[in-house]
Amino acid sequence: MTxxxxxxxADDTLWHNETxxxxxxxxxxxxxxxxxPEDWVRARLLATETKNLAQFGYGIKGFTLSMIETAIELTEGRIGGREIQQIIDWGRTMLMAPVQLLDGVRETVTRLSRSHRLMLLTKGDLFDQESKLARSGIGEFFAAVEIVSEKNAQTYATIMRRHAVAPDEFLMVGNSLRSDILPAIxxxxxAVHIPYVATWAHEHxxxxxxxxxFARLESIAELPDWLALQGQAAQVR
Amino acid sequence: MTxxxxxxxADDTLWHNETxxxxxxxxxxxxxxxxxPEDWVRARLLATETKNLAQFGYGIKGFTLSMIETAIELTEGRIGGREIQQIIDWGRTMLMAPVQLLDGVRETVTRLSRSHRLMLLTKGDLFDQESKLARSGIGEFFAAVEIVSEKNAQTYATIMRRHAVAPDEFLMVGNSLRSDILPAIxxxxxAVHIPYVATWAHEHxxxxxxxxxFARLESIAELPDWLALQGQAAQVR
Structure with a gap:
């Protein structure tokens, strides 16, 4: 198969995010x-994030608003303005944080871009994801960039149609079973699943x-060899 | 010219937003x-929004975070959790507000979609803009939708290339001189400029x-006649 x-x-596939x-x-x-206690704060934060997803979508700004709401709820409104400013500053720091590529990403993407058409396909906040790609230093290797608000089977079908590839010519590589693997299939x-060390509870x-x-690899660095094996299999048939 | x-x-061209x-x-x-006093609150809010644009981009979530920061700054941290929750609730209400089309939009877009390929081209928050388009009831008339993080000349050149139209085959219709008219030209x-009753200071x-x-029309309802005139002019030449 070719x-x-x-x-x-992108997040947790090309660069660190969930950590x-x-x-x-x-x-x-x-x-x-x-x-x-910490466990209860995290549980209430997840509940607030989940409640807010339908209005806020994915991304750091929505996460920041959910943290503020959680802090207000859990202190019954006693949280002070200074503490809330602190929470906003965490969000701003996240938005400006250096993009840290996962091991093997730069080499693998550089190599595969010579033999394949590569796309970056991510959900989340448009502004934030574009900014991260620009800071990542690997933007030039992607022939196309698609930032979508949700990754479901229909999203993948639309992407394939728009880029004029048949489903059996399309390979998705990602860390999330829920967003990258199952809907692409x-x-x-x-699809090739490359688990990340941490998974957001929402994606579990x-x-x-x-x-x-689907295939599962331990590292993106194994992808070129895996692709070569698929090519061999096709030749044998 | 055809x-x-x-x-x-989209915002303030197809549906109400700035109001x-x-x-x-x-x-x-x-x-x-x-x-x-009100004037000072608005001046500080605009300053905070402008400062935050580079990190937050456009959209309601960033606006909400800027309102919270402004409230904390202007009360020297004395603003209470309940008031901040109130601000977040305004943001949520804005995100869920019914989409109110401007006068003449439905008729004009319906009519022009029969004779032309139409695109919706808007900046702002991806999730929010997709949601508004879905709620607008006019999504079916647009052959393409592009949501971008900033509208500058390069953005327009990229869009023309991606959709395989020459610059002289491309017409932009919008309310913002800064984002819609000048960079498209x-x-x-x-470009056709259709002013809205209110303009965000940032876009002035x-x-x-x-x-x-560029042409200036009072209402989108005048667009079909304007287009017909352009066609006549081309025939005369």
């Missing part, structure tokens, strides 16, 4: 330690419920 | 009336400094 378009998720969110969550728990594409999928077939 | 692609700005922002600004001034396109342009040529 893939004519390889799409990469930064979790670090800020710990700071929020520390800020509220006189009111509630549902749209007829292929119970693997025992999955019947789809 | 336009092969007509792109429409909603200004209404919430008045509510913020009311909330802070014991601290500062700088990229070689044509001193018209005496403008030397570019």
């Amino acid at each position: 893939f004519r378009l390889i799409a990469f998720d 930064m969110f979790q670090s800020v969550e710990r700071q929020l728990a520390e800020l509220l330690r006189d009111y509630h 549902a749209a007829g594409g292929s 999928v119970d693997e025992s419920t999955i019947h789809e077939t | 336009f092969r692609l007509i792109a429409f700005d 909603m922002f200004q209404s919430v600004e008045r509510q913020l001034a009311e909330l802070l009336r014991d601290y500062h 700088a990229a070689g396109g044509s 342009v001193d018209e005496s400094t403008i030397h570019e040529t």
Whole structure:
């Protein structure tokens, strides 16, 4: 099988992201330690984020607003203006944080861009994701960039149509079973799962419920060899 | 001249937007009336928004965070959690507000979609703009939708290239001289300016400094006749 378009998720596939969110969550728990234990702060924050997704979508600005709401709720409104400014400043720091590529990303993307058409395909805040791509230093290797508000099977079908590739010519590479792997397969594409060290609870999928077939690699650095193997298999047939 | 692609700005061109922002600004001034006069609240809010644009980009979530920062600054941190929750609730209300089309939009877009390829081309928050388009009831008339983080000449050149139209085949219709008219012309396109009743201070342009040529209509309802006149002119030549 020859893939004519390889799409990469960005957050936690090309660069670190979830670890930064979790670090800020710990700071929020520390800020509220006189009111509630850390586990409860994190549970209420997740509940607020989940409630707000339909209005705020994904991204750091929505996360920041959800942190503020959680702090107000958990202190029954007693949180002070200075503490809320602190929370906004965490959000601003996240938005400006240096983009840290995962191991092997630069080499793999550089190499594959010579043999394949590469796409960056990410959900989240348009402004934030464009800014991260610009700061990543690897933008030039992607022939196309698609930033979408949600990644479901219909999103993948639309992307394939817009870029004129058949489903069996499309490969998705990402860390999220829920957003990258299962919907890409549902749209007829292929998928390679590369787990990240941390997963946002919202993206969690119970693997025992999955019947789809996809490859799983430990590192993006294994992708070129995996692709070469797919090519061999096609020649043998 | 025949336009092969007509792109429409969305906020304050197809549907009301700035008036909603200004209404919430008045509510913020009311909330802070014991601290500062309305003019000063609005001036500080604009300064905070402008400072935050580089990190937050355009949109309601960034506006909400800027309102919170302004309230904290102008009360020297004395603003309470309940008041801040009130500000977040205004933001949420804005995100869910019904989309109110401007007069003549539905008829004009319906009619022009039969003779031209139409695009919706807007800057702002991806999630919010997609949501508004979905709620607008006119999404079906647009062959393409482009949501971008900033509208400058390069943005327009990229859009023309991606959609395979020459600059002289591209017409931009919008209310903002700064975002819709001047950069579209700088990229070689044509532009029709349809002013809205209110303009965000950030988008203001001193018209005496403008030397570019563009048409100005009072209402989008005049657009089909204007287009017909352009066609006649081309035939006469």
